[in-house]
Amino acid sequence: MNTQNERLCVDWVPETGFQLRKAGVRFDAVRVDGAEGRRLADMMDSITAGDPGPIATESNRCRAVYFYLPAGSTAHRVWAPGVTRFNSGDGTVSYVPVPALSGETWPLFWYCPPSNSERFVHPAILRNAAAALFGHPMSFAEEES
Known part of the structure; x- marks a missing residue:
């Protein structure tokens, strides 16, 4: 690992x-793609x-933005339209691009780099922000399905 990765202990x-x-x-x-x-x-x-x-953000094609959440936190949840989930639930296998903390990583760049191996985007905050931004209110009934 490079010095920055080692110092932060971000093994992924x-x-x-x-x-x-x-x-x-x-x-x-x-x-979530684009603007x-x-x-x-x-x-x-x-x-x-x-x-x-x-x-992390992607600079080519669909200009995707990737939000990294705790393992197991995206399956069995309702997400706003326009949000694509990557997990290993329900017999699926998904792969996600991850850039290095420094050096040449084009077309991926950190919008906000990880601060340690255990710090991720908070799923409930992200789901609610996406719902508010995309005009898709979440309800308790949707969460239960």
Whole structure:
């Protein structure tokens, strides 16, 4: 691991470049594409006073924004339209790109880098922010299904 990764003890972040990591092992993730993803990242940054947890952005194709959440936190939950979940629930296998903390990582960059191995985006805050931003109110009945 490079010095920055070692100092932060973020073992799921690659040393250089970027790598695909299996979702549901160390983390789950959600992706929101385009300007909506950027707005959601900005909203999370504002809501959490600058500490939303790890969020990465993609500079090509659909300009995706990836939010890294605790493992097991995205399955069996209702998410707003436009949110794509990555997890290992229900017989699925998903892979998520993860950039290194420094060096050449194009087309991925950290919007907010991880601060340690156990710090992730808070699922309830992200779900509520996405619901508010995309005009999709969440209800207790949806959560139970």
